[in-house]
Amino acid sequence: MIDWDDVRYFLAVARGGSVRAAARGLAVNHATVLRRISHLEERLGAQMFEKLPAGYRLTSAGEDVLELATQMEISSHQLETRVLGRDQSVRGLLRVTLTPILATHLLMPDFADFARLYPDIEMEILSSGELANLTNREADVAIRVVYDRSTLPLNLHGLKGPEVFGGVYVSRDRLAEWQSGASEPLRWIVIANHGVPDWANEGAVRTTGVPFKVTDAAAEIAAVRQGLGIAALPCFVGDADPDLRRVPGANLHKYGTLWILTQGETRKTKRVRLFTEFVSKRVAAYGHRLVGQ
Template sequence: MALDWDAFRFVKAVAERGSLTAAAAQLGINHSTAFRRLTALETKLGARLFERLRTGYAPTACGQAMIEAANRIEADVTRFERTAAGRSETPSGELRVTAPTSLAVELLMPILADFGDRYADIRIELILAEAALNLSRRDADVAIRASRDPSETLVGRRLAAVAWGIYGRADRDYGDLASEAWVSPDPTVAGGTFMRFVGTQTTAERVKLRINTVTGLEAAIAAGLGIGPLPCFSGDAHPALRRLSGPHPELGTDLWVLTHPDLRHAARVRVFMEHMAEAILPLRPRFEGQGEES
């Protein structure tokens, strides 16, 4: 019995979404088309793929077997795409780059502008996300990531140490920092490292705001909501802020540029990683909390 990839992809979407309506929206078809496709597929197989429950569509044993096959097919297709992409010899084509939102405005845009001037045949898709995207699934080709211990499944290079300090408004005087109002990253940022640090500096009652992005944290401190931790490369450069203490070694991390091993020899990936290393080198003192670059 011949089944094409679309059939497997369709069943996988229904299982992941739990309903025909949501799966249809994901696949860009309407509900009636999805209903007809599922009915025709079950008729062709002579078996039910899903139990229709009030809570949604639950896969049967046959449906689960098809979903597992779909996962294997998807993994094989992705592996082939990485292999094919890694054999490109000229720096051209689309390059998917992911980076934390906090790096975009001050750091990345000038570097990307220079890169675009050098390599006009490479088109960049920039994905700003605080969460780490999966490079094995090709959610991105290259990741610029702050990490103390990057994944062993990736390859790349360390660009700089990233120092953190405590910052407040430049136009205010501060006394005992523990008695000041604070703002803090929430538990989703760096696995809660910064939130735990704030907990060692002041009481829970003094924390007036928790937020899930470093960019939002900087804006909150600049607005006067409270003092809080920031990476020195951005805090030192902000005209409305001044450093109150630090750098604090327990908050330090490293900036990496990473890719999947299958892609490291692709020309567009290689030249981008080299360009990032070249661009970051003169900025290292700023990342390390030594002030503006010369």
């Protein structure tokens, strides 16, 4: 009989392209991954991977196994969510995935209120640049800004929230300097690999062609506050900050629509239903802030 754990390790190497990447993703050591792959190869009587200088490549036998292993994974997740969907207790773990800026600048007070209402629910807020995957049960609820609804996976169920707009912002002091006649141009502050958005009309303020680059939104906002230049930010961030002002004449731009997403049987659990209903009401009340009114 094939051990499902061996299959999980096989999938991790196939997707990561190396034993090291698989070990990192599974939070185990290098030797454990090798042992599991060796055990699967012994059970099947075939070599799954060819070791190359650039990493691990599937053999023809490995490619055959990959398709069946993926089906096993899907069945495993369906089994897990089906059983979980029967859990109607108001306790247990609730994992929510969203971007850091949504967590820290908009929804954390609401998460705190929900946690106080239901102290037996263990909340885990997964706020990072990489959103957890609902289909793989990495999270129970996802809160995302989606520009095109058709890009959402068909297996996800969503509660539609307000639209989200962004604008161009500068520090209050730098704007006052410019309005008093200062002619020094301002830098664009951008997150590395993003660049200046095409929609961001710089308005009446002159800018230089030399950007100031950061790696995350928190640093970007801090740099604007320090008067280093201007940046495109969500309206719910820029308008709420007393140290920031919109750049005169700059455009607003629609980022997308806020969605609260769940998957499969998981959405039927009582704690997930309570949370999505609670947060959707709070989000609806933020409509004017999200569109920049």
